[in-house]
Amino acid sequence: MKQKFNYYFQKVKLLVALVLMAFSVQTNAQELFKLSGKVTDGTTPLPGASILIKGTTNGVASDFEGNFTISLKKGTYTIVVNAISQPKEVIVNLNKNTFITIDMADSFINLEEVLVSAVRVKGSSPVTHSNVTKKDLEKRNLGQDIPVLLNYLPSVTSSSDAGAGVGYTYIRVRGSDASRINVTLNGIPYNDTESQGTFWVNLGDFTSSTQSLQLQRGVGTSTNGSGAFGASLNLLTDAISENPYGQLSTAFGSYNTQKHTIKFSTGKINDHIEIAGRFSKIDSDGYIDRAFSDLKSYFLQGSYIDDNTLIKVITFGNEEKTYQAWYGLSAEELKEDRKQNPYTYDNETDNYWQDHYQLHWNEKLNEKWSTNLGLNYTKGKGYFEQYKEESAVSKYNNIVEATSTDWYGTPATDLIVRRWLDNHFYVLNFNANYKNKEYEVISGISASNYKGDHFGEVIWAKQFAENASIRDRYYFSDATKNEFSIYSKASFKLNENLSALVDLQERFVNYKTDGLTSDRNTLEIDKSYSFFNPKLGLTFKINNLNSIYTSFARANREPNRDDFKNGDDVKNETLYDFELGWRLSNNTISLNTNMYYMFYKNQLIQTGGLNDVGEYLRENVEDSYRLGLEIDANIKLSNMLSISPNITLSSNKIKNFILERDGTSKNIGTTNISFSPNLIAGNSINYQPTKNVSVNILSKIVGEQYLSNTDTEASKLDSYFTTDLNLAYEIEPKSIFKSITLSALVNNIFNKEYVDRGYTYLDYWSEPGNSFEVQGYYPQATRNFLVGATFKF
Structure with a gap:
């Protein structure tokens, strides 16, 4: 047994x-394959995200750079990613070593982001856009305005009156000027209601209080305020700081430029309350003679936050004084001395005060529902002072008496005037957001009321009239503008690879003004508009690395105050925007390619001429278009070296341009749209040998452009190429300061003499091809520098 x-x-x-x-x-025999990838929040690496293989306990966490690696057998897996957000599932068919990028931007319910969720788009949306983070802005934040800091984004050009990026600065996107770029601050419209322009001079050092921004090119998604005809730019101000801090920043540079900033935060008090603020002072003499800027600004916020509620009370404002440089230089003056300023009166200055008060209440009702309420009041008041020599006394309502005659023989005198603006702006925004794994819907309303007075005073004259008093008003007009918009936008999955965006907006506008212009012409306007603005888009995910998108959008805009001043037959304009794009992202390259066709009806195109306060005149053209190709990339060449090139090639045309001159009309055929270069390209070479040292070389090419719409050689502006060098070194001391960051910026390192903007009256006063010219140019600074230090404690 x-x-x-x-x-x-x-x-x-x-x-x-x-x-x-x-x-x-x-x-x-069952070989293990390596699944690696990167978890991001848009373009920002997302550390600490949980990556889990569904149905198992097998998982890892992303590192500081958002990277992860896990070894698996051949097969099909569902990857579940968590990062303080709704879980995101990604299906991977693994039969070789594979790299994937997982963008969690679409999955977050972040109470800070709810502030701008109604006007921003997610990374996978069928809208052409660029995101810029606080880290990106801090590298070059040495006193220059936001348009200058955004100069290297695709299709963007920037300029400044004073030539050095401080004071009155300007931005264009796809050839469209700032009056056609919708700007919002925390979702609140910022564009001036009447002119529709954006005056960055009233946002001195606002970069230091900006958490992030998104630039959408083309029509983009529905937003609050005036319609986006070239782009929309939305800024989100500083997020709540978990810990208390203090920060001192100072910078010095060419043309006596100085920037001094103090920032602080209490951190979370009792885990719920934070108080933070900033005070800034920026001074610059400007590249142009006497084109100085004196900017004082502040930003204060008090916040309450818990798991479901965020309440922010914010106030910010600015006091600016700038010496006039908006008239530019003639060709002869430019050749003689490109830094000269034709103004000679010592107080030919612009003076303006603007204060904003915002209340935001964000509520997360549950995992699917959130709401946002935004309230705003803006108070603005200011004037520009101007000396007028031998000006006709008939313009001043019998306040002054003649002491001479002008060159027409009209009774005239010398005098000094101040032309004032005094305005109030109220805004109410509300939206509700519903989101689950399959779709997201945001619906909301925006209502605003503007009240503004325009008036002029004579503060000195050679001879006042007998019964006149100093500061008597010689003209006055008031204006009110009411806007109301209602919108709903839905993004949803049609299947695993195809998603859609539907965005519908109805906008109602009423504008009234009564009184006299500065030339004492009657200005009576009472216009109402109703605009329906639909937007549709599709995104197709080819695989985990590639996707394509397409979209169609229609937008409408009303004329601005100056358009009505120039003629009562002005029409509103309509834009049809078609976009087609491809996105690629892997561990070495992020590539965005986009084609656009923007077709306009009755586009209000700049003629090239200026009005009496330096703003460009506009006129309707029946048919015009912009056709372009945009490519931008971020290429990782090594762990220390990367490049970020972009290029825009475009054709910007008016069909059958009708030139009206001397009482006659003439069709001169297809011409180029003014201020619209066919080539805009940029590149950034980024070298970071250690985590504390960064070197960036930034280059910009802008092709030829015309100052008028007649294609005359006399109005052609030459192409230009500039290069900047940006250095940063962070020190981490063992006591007193948490960090000390030293930074330097050398602009235009090759010392190029160039002009990036100008004006002309060739559309009015000379036949095409005639050498006669009345025009001006805005020279920009040659080689100049800024150096700064930031102390954090």
Whole structure:
């Protein structure tokens, strides 16, 4: 019996050994593949995200750069990613070593982001856009305005009156000027209601209080305020700081430029309350003679936050004084001395005060519902002072008496005037957001009321009239503008690879003004508009690395105050925007390619001429278009070196341009749209040998452009190429300061003399091809520098 038992026991041992051997052979035959990837929040790496294989306990966490690696057998897996957000599932068919990028931007319910969720788009949306983070802005934040800091984004050009990026600065996107770029601050419209322009001079050092911004090119998504005809730019102000801090920043540079900033935060008090603020002072003499800027600004916020509620009370404002440089230089003056300023009166200055008060209440009702309420009041008041020599006394309502005659023989005198603006702006925004795994819907309303007075005073004259008093008003007009918009936008999955965006907006506008212009012409306007603005888009995910998108959008805009001043037959304009794009992202390259066709009806195109306060005149053209190709990329060449090139190639045309001159009309055929270069390209070479040192070389090419719409050689502006060098070094001391960051910026390192903007009256006063010209140019600074230090404690 014992022998039989031993016999069977040996057989069993042999069978078990054979089974184990077979299992081992089979296991070794199943090769393990490496699944690696990067978790991001848009373009920002997302550390600490949980990556789990669904149905198992197998998982890892992303590192500081958002990277992760996990080894798996061949097969199809569902990857579940968590990052303080709704979980995101990604299906991976693994039959080789594979790299994937997982963008969690679409999955967050972030109470800070709810502030701008109604006007921003997610990374996978069928809208052409660029995101810029606080880290990106801090590298070059040495006193220059936001348009200058955004100069290297695709299709963007920037300029400044004073030539050095401080004071009155301007931005264009796809050839469209700032009056056609919708700007919002925390979702609140910022564009001036009447002119529709954006005056960055009233946002001194606002970069230091900006958490992030998004630039949408083309029509983009529905937003609050005036319609986006070239782009929309929305800024989100500083997020709540978990910990208390203090920060001192100072910078010095060419043309006596100085920037001094103090920032602070209490951090979360009792885990719920934070108080933070900033005070800034920026001074610059400007590249142009006497084109100085004196900017004082502040930003204060008090916040309450818990798991479901964020309440922010924010106030910010600015006091600016700038010496006039908006008239530019003639060709002769430019050749003689490109830094000269034709103004000679010592107080030819612009003076303006603007204060904003915002209340935001964001509520997360549950995992699917959130709401946002935004209230705003803006108070603005200011004037520009101007000396007028031998000005006709008929313009001043009998306040002054003639002491001479002008060159027409009209009774005239010398005098000094101040032309004032005094305005109030109220805004109410509300939206509700519903979101689940399959779709997201945001619906909301925006209502605003503007009240503004325009008036002029004579503060000095050679001879006042007998019954006149100093500061008597020689003209006055008041204006009111009411806007109301209602919108709903839905993004949803049609299947695993195809998603859609539907965005519908109805906007109602009423504008009234009554009184006299500064030339004492009657200005009576009472216009109402109703605009329906639909937007549709599709995104197709080819695989985890590639996607394509397409969209169509229609937008409408009303004329501005100056358009009505120039003629009462001005029409509103309509834009049809078609976009087609491809996005690629892997561990070495992020690539965005986009084609656009923007077709306009009755586009209000700049003629090239200026009005009496330096703003460009506009006129309707029946048919015009912009056709372009945009490519931008971020290429990682090594762990220390990367490049970020972009290029825009475009054709910007007016069909059958009708030139009206001397009472006659002439069709001169298809011409180029003014201020619309066919080539805009940029590049950033980024070298970071250690985590504390960064070197950036930034280059910009802008092709030829015309100052008028007649294609005359006399109005052609030459192409230009500039290069900047940006250095930063962070020190981490062991006491007193948490960090000290030293930074330097050398602008235009090759010392190029160039002009990036100008004006002309060739559309009015000379036949095409005639050498006669009345025009001006805005020279920009040659080589100049800024150096700064930021102390954090």
